[in-house]
Amino acid sequence: MLIKILIPIITQGVNMVGEELLRVVDVWKSYGTVVALRGVNMVVRRGEVVALLGDNGAGKSTLIKIISGYLRPDRGQLIFEGKPVRFKSPLDAKALGIEVVHQDLAVILDLPVYRNIFLTHEVTNKLGFLKDDIMKEEAKKALDAIGITMPPVDTKAEALSGGQRQATAVARATYFAKKLLLMDEPTAGLGVVESKKVINIAKKYAKELNLGVIFVTPNIFQAYEAADRIYYMEQGKIVFEKYKEETSPKELTDIITNRIIELRGRKR
Numbered sequence: 529m530l531i532k533i534l535i536p537i538i539t540q541g542v543n544m545v546g547e548e549l550l551r552v553v554d555v556w557k558s559y560g561t562v563v564a565l566r567g568v569n570m571v572v573r574r575g576e577v578v579a580l581l582g583d584n585g586a587g588k589s590t591l592i593k594i595i596s597g598y599l600r601p602d603r604g605q606l607i608f609e610g611k612p613v614r615f616k617s618p619l620d621a622k623a624l625g626i627e628v629v630h631q632d633l634a635v636i637l638d639l640p641v642y643r644n645i646f647l648t649h650e651v652t653n654k655l656g657f658l659k660d661d662i663m664k665e666e667a668k669k670a671l672d673a674i675g676i677t678m679p680p681v682d683t684k685a686e687a688l689s690g691g692q693r694q695a696t697a698v699a700r701a702t703y704f705a706k707k708l709l710l711m712d713e714p715t716a717g718l719g720v721v722e723s724k725k726v727i728n729i730a731k732k733y734a735k736e737l738n739l740g741v742i743f744v745t746p747n748i749f750q751a752y753e754a755a756d757r758i759y760y761m762e763q764g765k766i767v768f769e770k771y772k773e774e775t776s777p778k779e780l781t782d783i784i785t786n787r788i789i790e791l792r793g794r795k796r
């Protein structure tokens with residue numbers, strides 16, 4: 529009798545924390561003669577932050593662009609919620625609840641902050657006119673959730689500091705991500721306190737909204753702080769994976785430093 533009661537409780541618990549959201553299977557991508565991805569495999573589950581660590585040029589952004597529909601893989605597959613998906617454009621990924629903070633495509637300078645936050649998600653009335661008041665109000669909420677000091681939401685993005693532009697891009701992705709949040713170096717250009725806020729947002733949204741989050745960073749300490757699990761990428765491949773509880777920043781630093789030294793030695 530006890531077993532009959534316990535089994536559904538246990539299975540339900542497992543599903544809630546660890547259900548697979550995204551599986552990347554043997555993904556390859558080249559730019560002309562440069563092979564950026566060489567058979568990448570990874571898994572992201574609901575409710576977890578996965579850090580993607582790697583040196584410059586390892587292929588992290590290429591992978592994020594593929595998962596967010598900006599690039600198509602040459603080979604391999606994405607499985608989302610158990611089904612193979614092929615994104616023809618970022619809109620296909622957005623339609624499934626996937627949002628991204630890009631490393632380089634942060635904001636449109638000529639648009640005010642609130643329009644940047646609602647980019648591609650504009651709120652309109654039946655005649656197609658923009659509902660600016662609603663967008664301004666909601667943009668404020670999205671920014672308040674991050675907690676980075678910002679000028680009024682009708683300020684043009686060109687007047688923002690680098691960190692405030694980054695905060696705008698983070699607010700946009702966090703506000704609209706329903707299932708998977710991709711953050712490609714979201715703390716670039718931010719100070720220590722602001723970086724911590726962005727890391728906390730990634731963790732909070734994963735836990736409270738049950739989102740899967742991929743947090744890309746070249747910084748071992750940020751990866752360790754943000755993530756439940758860490759993938760390390762090298763020359764277009766994931767070369768190891770560690771759960772936070774089985775590693776430490778010191779161990780990660782040692783492994784990665786040794787790998788980089790060995791790799792540079794081989795190239796000589």
Ligand SMILES: Nc1ncnc2c1ncn2[C@@H]1O[C@H](COP(=O)(O)OP(=O)(O)OP(=O)(O)O)[C@@H](O)[C@H]1O
Nearest residue numbers: 559562564582583584585586587588589590591746
């Ligand atoms: N548009 C492109 N055209 C040609 N080569 C590219 C292009 N984008 C990336 N690459 C190359 O593909 C490889 C992987 O680049 P990618 O930007 O994915 O790496 P990354 O890990 O994100 O690096 P970083 O941390 O410096 O942003 C690199 O060798 C890079 O030079």
